[in-house]
Amino acid sequence: MKKFTILLTLLFSTWLSAQCFEKVIAGEQHFLAISQDGALWGWGENGSRQLGDGSTINRDEPVLINSDSWLIVSAGLTHSMGIKSDGTLWAWGSDNYEKLGNGSSGNAAFPQQIGVENNWKEVVAGERGTMAIKNDGTLWGWGSNNNGYLGNNESNSYEVDHPVQIGMDTDWVHISGADGRHCLAIKGNGTLWSWGWNSHGQLGDGTMDDKYLPAQIGDSNDWKWIDSGSRLSFAMKTDNTIWGWGFCNTGFTIDSTYPLQIGTDSDWKTVSFKKHEGSQYMLMIKTNGTLWGWGNDNREQLGNGADGNYGAPTQIGDQSDWKNATAGYFQSNGIKEDGTFWTWGDTELVGDGSDYISSPEQYNCTPLSVKDYINEVKIKFYPNPAKNKITISGSSVTKAMVYDVSGKKINLNINNNEINVSELILGTYILILETDKGIFKEKLIKK
Secondary structure (H helix, E strand, O other), X not given: OHHHHHHHHHHHHHHXXXXXXXXXXXXXXXXXXEEOOOOEEEEEOOOOOOOOOOOOOOEEEXXXXXXXXXXXXXXXXXXXXXXXXXXXXEEEEOOHHHOOOOOOOOOEEEEEEOOOOOOEEEEEEOOOEEEEEEOOOOEXXXXXXHHHOOOOOOOOOOEEEEEEEOOOOOOEEEEEOOOOOEEEEEEOOOOEEEEEOOOOOOOOOOOOOOEEEEEEOOOOOOEEEEEEEOOEEEEEEOOOOEEEEEEEOOOOOEEEEEEEEOOOOOOXXXXXXXXXXXXXXXXXXXXXXXXXXXXXXXXXXOOOOOOOOEEEEEEEOOOOOEEEEEEOOOEEEEEEOOOOEEEEEOXXXXXXXXXXXXXXXXXXXOOOOOXXXXXXXXXXXXXXXXXXXXXXXXXXXXXXXXXXXXXXXXXXXXEOOEEEOOOOOOEEEEEEEEEOOEEEEEEEEEO
């Protein structure tokens, strides 16, 4: 019996660390993540249903939003967007400014498909609007045209409730428009373009005049990455140098109406910065896997052991196995090359929530466990342990699956709320049911 207990403990230890996050995206105060099996998860602020779990309950820990395979997600201010692996476009959260693009159908508590096309490539959710690119290189926008955000040569403020093509060009490859009032884009030839609000020089064209059509910035054709936030813009060139422009004096200082190189290093791999106004900070990863921080550390979000603010990019710790990092509102997250997930700053993912976390701590990826999980969807299923089938009562089940001890997902067949489990081998699983009322999760024993 003792050997069996030890074996079970080891299996569950493997289970809890087997399934973690491949991508993490930060909104203003909520996070979206795609797990290693492609499923969609979320945590943080949820008052506008921006997590998409059907509730308005803020989540301290990750909750499963949808178990389909997701390619891209983007977290805005009060809404979220995503593209599934089949190329379909989805939206959820608040529809103020018509930023969901659902034809004025209103707020969405769960991910809602936008249109019927399956050729979407990239999407970004802003504060007041949304931008996207299709596989054919066309550029699309919807939401508020405040300050010319929609890029259709109109200066007046109006709202569009569905995706509308911007211009006729078919060579767009990357788009950014997180603040909802100005946009950056890169074409297939590596040129940089911008439009919209420009009161602080964030368009990078050397002026502070709003632009109502995409306009090329400079003549360089070696841009490969862009990101935009409130009054700020950042980009990376193919030589792995980082450039910034616009205005910021809270955390780090930038004051330029055209792109300026940040430092002299040319070995940057990823960059993430806090998109919304307030104390600004950045997290960066170099090609050698080291983690770097820059800016404000008032809630330990730099992860530098409470060492204080950094006036220039400075290495955090001495590890060289970081894959990427995400700067949220004041919560920071990172993923290492071994797939482990780490968090620090103003976070309740680790610790008891009473203190800020001053250095990266590993989050024992338990989103697949049922520890401390509260099922708001009232469902009963029986028998448990089960041999051949289980019967569900209390809700209509649309999809059923289990995760085994290795983190592998196994889809199950449903017939009139009866689920076939006869093909499962003996052992313990996590049963996940997608229902008309939300997600249900519970432990299932196969005998």
